[in-house]
Amino acid sequence: MLRALMGVAAGLAMAGFATAASAQEEKVVNVYNWSDYIDETILEDFTKETGIKVVYDVYDSNEILETKLLSGGTGYDVVVPSAAPFMVRQIQAGALQKLDKSKLPNLTHVWDQIAERVSKYDPGNEYSVNYMWGTTGIGYNVDKIAERMADAPTDSWELVFNPDVVSKFSDCGVYMLDAPAEMIPAALNYLGLDPNSKDPGDIAKAEEALKKIRPYIQKFHSSAYIDSLANGDICLAVGWSGDVFQAIDAAADGVNVKYVIPKQGAQMWFDQMAIPVDAPHPDNAHTFINYMLRPEAVAKASNYVFYANGNKDSVQYIDAEVKDDPAIYPPEDVMEKLYTVDSYDPKTQRLITRAWTSVKTGQ
Amino acid sequence: MAGLRLFFGRWIVTIVPYVWLLVFFLAPFLIVLKISFSATAIAMPPYVPVFDQLAGFWEKAKELSFDNYLWLTQDALYIKAYLSSLKIAVISTLITLLLGYPMALAMARAPDRLRPILLMAVILPFWTSFLIRVYAWIGILKPEGLLNQALMATGLITEPLQIINTDWAVYIGIVYSYLPFMVLPLYATLEKMDYRLIEAATDLGATPLKAFWQITIPLSLPGILAGSLLVFIPAVGEFVIPDLLGGSDTLMIGRTLWVEFFYNRDWPVASAVAIILLLLLVVPIVIFQKMQERSA
Numbered sequence: 001m002l003r004a005l006m007g008v009a010a011g012l013a014m015a016g017f018a019t020a021a022s023a024q025e026e027k028v029v030n031v032y033n034w035s036d037y038i039d040e041t042i043l044e045d046f047t048k049e050t051g052i053k054v055v056y057d058v059y060d061s062n063e064i065l066e067t068k069l070l071s072g073g074t075g076y077d078v079v080v081p082s083a084a085p086f087m088v089r090q091i092q093a094g095a096l097q098k099l100d101k102s103k104l105p106n107l108t109h110v111w112d113q114i115a116e117r118v119s120k121y122d123p124g125n126e127y128s129v130n131y132m133w134g135t136t137g138i139g140y141n142v143d144k145i146a147e148r149m150a151d152a153p154t155d156s157w158e159l160v161f162n163p164d165v166v167s168k169f170s171d172c173g174v175y176m177l178d179a180p181a182e183m184i185p186a187a188l189n190y191l192g193l194d195p196n197s198k199d200p201g202d203i204a205k206a207e208e209a210l211k212k213i214r215p216y217i218q219k220f221h222s223s224a225y226i227d228s229l230a231n232g233d234i235c236l237a238v239g240w241s242g243d244v245f246q247a248i249d250a251a252a253d254g255v256n257v258k259y260v261i262p263k264q265g266a267q268m269w270f271d272q273m274a275i276p277v278d279a280p281h282p283d284n285a286h287t288f289i290n291y292m293l294r295p296e297a298v299a300k301a302s303n304y305v306f307y308a309n310g311n312k313d314s315v316q317y318i319d320a321e322v323k324d325d326p327a328i329y330p331p332e333d334v335m336e337k338l339y340t341v342d343s344y345d346p347k348t349q350r351l352i353t354r355a356w357t358s359v360k361t362g363q
Numbered sequence: 364m365a366g367l368r369l370f371f372g373r374w375i376v377t378i379v380p381y382v383w384l385l386v387f388f389l390a391p392f393l394i395v396l397k398i399s400f401s402a403t404a405i406a407m408p409p410y411v412p413v414f415d416q417l418a419g420f421w422e423k424a425k426e427l428s429f430d431n432y433l434w435l436t437q438d439a440l441y442i443k444a445y446l447s448s449l450k451i452a453v454i455s456t457l458i459t460l461l462l463g464y465p466m467a468l469a470m471a472r473a474p475d476r477l478r479p480i481l482l483m484a485v486i487l488p489f490w491t492s493f494l495i496r497v498y499a500w501i502g503i504l505k506p507e508g509l510l511n512q513a514l515m516a517t518g519l520i521t522e523p524l525q526i527i528n529t530d531w532a533v534y535i536g537i538v539y540s541y542l543p544f545m546v547l548p549l550y551a552t553l554e555k556m557d558y559r560l561i562e563a564a565t566d567l568g569a570t571p572l573k574a575f576w577q578i579t580i581p582l583s584l585p586g587i588l589a590g591s592l593l594v595f596i597p598a599v600g601e602f603v604i605p606d607l608l609g610g611s612d613t614l615m616i617g618r619t620l621w622v623e624f625f626y627n628r629d630w631p632v633a634s635a636v637a638i639i640l641l642l643l644l645v646v647p648i649v650i651f652q653k654m655q656e657r658s659a
Contacts, residue, residue, distance in 0.1 A: 072408070
């Protein structure tokens with residue numbers, strides 16, 4: 001929340017700056033991306049080469065980005081929303097503009113498998129280009145789990161959704177993403193139902209499964225688990241792959257954290273580079289996106305953030321530590337088990353949010 | 364000439380607060396009120412109708428409805444969130460009063476040269492960001508935190524207490540954050556109090572306790588009311604403290620509003636929640652106004 005609030009403050013400050021900048025048609029591009037999501041030397045290299053100054057600002061939740069986009073007049077030229085359920089809706093609402101593909105010659109490097117999965121949300125990939133993608137899985141503290149349960153099923157969603165298992169870890173802390181669009185599909189998937197189901201009966205079953213494990217969950221939060229895992233404060237967290245890798249990277253001495261894509265499969269997410277409909281510098285935005293489509297540039301970002309990107313030619317430039325990690329670049333058989341979730345219509349959205357509130361508060 | 368200038372001077376002095384209220388309170392309030400009668404839509408902005416031009420004003424105005432307010436009554440969640448917020452705010456206000464009153468009294472009766480220092484000590488926390496201070500409480504209250512370590516070291520407890528992510532942590536956070544707002548108005552009234560009244564009471568045979576109940580408390584009533592409202596009103600709508608310190612089952616209206624606005628993108632329902640919250644808070648403010656008028 002701290003980061004979110006600071007992001008809002010910074011955004012307000014920047015929006016003011018951006019309007020001032022556009023009046024003079026300066027060589028500026030205003031980029032609004034997730035926090036800790038780029039190697040900043042890439043931005044310096046970009047400015048050196050193109051002479052375009054990058055004004056970089058960050059957020060830590062899709063909701064904050066979406067609210068700003070829907071209010072309009074953000075002053076941002078490049079934004080990086082998650083494909084589902086966010087970007088789909090932003091496209092429908094008319095908040096983003098179509099990309100001019102003639103200005104993006106580096107599109108040839110795009111990984112077709114990723115682009116194809118994304119086209120479910122952005123038909124024809126007309127509005128966006130993949131920046132990074134990953135999974136929603138489990139981050140856990142190896143030693144604390146082993147201490148409490150020697151044969152813990154660490155390769156399975158049982159670790160979280162089986163009350164008999166997860167109850168063993170409640171004393172040392174279990175966190176869960178505060179994101180109904182992630183957790184309801186995960187529960188559906190664990191129950192063997194279609195993670196994409198919009199049937200109220202199925203959603204009620206997912207709600208029931210989540211309520212059974214509710215007593216053992218200490219906190220629902222979408223960013224606090226990074227620090228808590230790294231400091232060894234908690235046993236396990238359902239979280240986004242890259243965030244858990246950040247926790248692994250920042251882990252204190254003697255804290256051994258691991259990330260796993262459970263064998264039942266996991267949700268895949270895509271963070272997409274896109275241009276707001278009212279971007280003040282659309283040309284510079286295209287130049288920036290085209291630069292980020294360079295295999296060397298985006299590989300540098302992957303090496304820094306520990307996420308897979310949607311650029312197949314970048315793989316050769318990626319460190320072995322990243323590209324050989326099956327939790328980041330999953331092997332083919334695991335890839336097949338990863339699922340994506342469509343965007344929800346307003347009625348289903350409300351149903352899901354309501355089920356989620358009910359799980360969290362018992363109301 | 365002088366009379367004219369005086370007239371304008373007065374006129375400006377009167378008008379400035381009204382302009383202030385109009386621009387920073389009434390205008391935003393009307394915008395929120397209008398959105399609360401709208402319907403949600405996948406659009407920019409995410410609701411209909413939008414009055415961007417005068418043409419078709421009446422046709423659009425007909426689309427406005429009370430549906431969002433009806434929705435609030437249909438789901439018990441909202442009422443429970445309001446009640447839970449009121450409960451947390453009332454209890455926090457009482458605790459700040461119990462802690463703040465002796466502090467203010469001690470400050471008011473401290474020697475003259477000490478008072479500025481004590482006053483400074485109350486104001487000093489404001490020099491650090493509110494968010495940072497709330498974050499610091501996470502470090503104090505967590506299972507391996509300072510508080511648990513200290514209690515374990517003294518042998519008072521053997522197992523760490525689970526305080527963080529519970530309602531207890533929310534109470535601690537609110538009481539800590541709002542204590543200065545209670546102490547300062549109390550200090551202001553107590554400092555102005557004429558202590559010869561207490562002396563007179565003692566001379567007439569009242570015990571110190573009786574003098575306190577019958578003289579100090581009634582005379583400091585405006586301070587108690589002002590301090591309580593300054594704590595109670597922001598505490599009802601508090602969002603940051605329950606988000607950072609509270610558990611996921613801490614139900615507060617500020618969070619419900621956040622969920623409506625950001626998760627459901629339902630600006631109309633979020634606006635309706637905000638309007639109801641405002642109406643709930645207007646009641647105690649009006650009571651306070653009435654009491655002040657009576658005492659004046």
